[in-house]
Amino acid sequence: MSDSEKPKKRQLIQPRTLKGFRDYLPETMIPREQLIQTAREVYRSFGFGPIDTPTLEYLEILTGKGSEETDRQLYKFQDHGGRDVGMRFDLTVPLARFVAQHINELGTPFKRYHIAPVWRGENTQRGRYREFMQCDFDTIGTLSVAADIETGLVINALLSAIGFERFTIHLNNRQVLNGLLQKEGLEEQATPVLRSLDKLAKIGEDKVIQEMMATAGTTEAQARNVLAMAALEGTNEEILTQLQPIIAGNELGEQGVERLGKILSGMQAGGVPAERIKLDVSIARGLDYYTGAIFETFLDDLPGIGSVCSGGRYDNLAELYSKRQLPGIGASLGLDRLLAAMEELDMLAKVKTPADVLVTYFDKGALEKYLEIAASLRAVGLKVEVFPEPKKLGQQLKYADTRGFGYAVIAGEDELASNTLQVKDLATGESTAFPIESAATELAEVMKKAVQP
């Protein structure tokens, strides 16, 4: 073969994903889907209904309230018709547009959940990607404290259903903060002051004071007064009592404290253990648009990972798109953060298959028998895979073991001749013989017992 006849090495395209974008393998996708399913069920159990909106919106919809930061992170381009479009960077702005457009058919109060990916072209870091899932729930069109309370109840139900017992829902009311700022004459600088305050847990008291003086132009006394309130300690009731004199004389603040008390007792009446709720006057969330209750949720065993479920109340969701004032309250489950936490706390089963049972393909001539067996197992609700090749039994068992199957069904000449199946528990290695007719129901029984002993 001369050089010219040698097959040239094909120029391959390097397989890779964009910065901040990820592939999900079955072993990460399985717990991910489980988590989403749990969230869905909890949202539905409170009467929230599903919605979806387009990935792409007119650019003006997304940049409506835009800061420079927003613009910088927004994925935007011109579509084939020359329209300026952008990819949604959260689910709240699309909700605002959606509500402005449909509120007359929807009526109020309107409760929806929305689980969908969003895109932000920000710099990546651990746990921060450019494409990620948001799991929002919101109640639109009511100012009632009942909706505030329910938000707390949903957060509690969510984390409980996912399997957490030790977590703390931090609760605050922006009205209290705003009341104090009014009292201190800092209304104008509310945003930078609260942004600094939000960093209290992270950078400490002295630095927060320095930052407030530098970026918000407060006096040291003003900064200290704001911090004094944020530093209150004690039981929730004690904090409420201490707040009253601090805020006294400011109507907004007084209302805010009263409302906090109602949310607190309401959440407990709704079944949230008192020790899971913590009044935390320091949390502000960096968001300008929160006007009332604010929630942040921390895992007691992994507080460093940050809030895994956050949200709050806003006065006027759709102000940019509608003349109708639509107040609302909602929160968002931090799916990726939560999954990272669960992995770190070893709460995720390491499984590469969603199936429970592998039917081994043992006897070359008995494929149709195996297909029948698999069908009968599926009929009682089991997830079943038939191995596609009549390979050596040891290899098939190894396959089942490494993927995380719970059981293997083995049926060779001997079993088929006696009309039985051998069901092997892969965790213990024990085999049981079942009559072929009743094997499906008996195995289903066994598995049910294994799940709830």
Added chain:
RNA sequence: GUGGCUGUAGCUCAGUUGGUUAGAGCACUGGAUUGUGGUUCCAGGGGUCGGGGGUUCGAAUCCCCUUAGCCACCCCA
């Protein structure tokens, strides 16, 4: 977007002052007289050293650019 660190097989890494055909463990595929895995033994496949350019007789090793990851800042609607 700014600054710092890093990038060798699917994964975790080794690779001496730049010097022949780049290694290990795990994982993967197959085998150990043809019906039982998660512990053994043997064999095998897999890398143009993230990509491109430069210096050099010679580059995984030095220089530049680029790309990706991590960390900090920023921000977190």
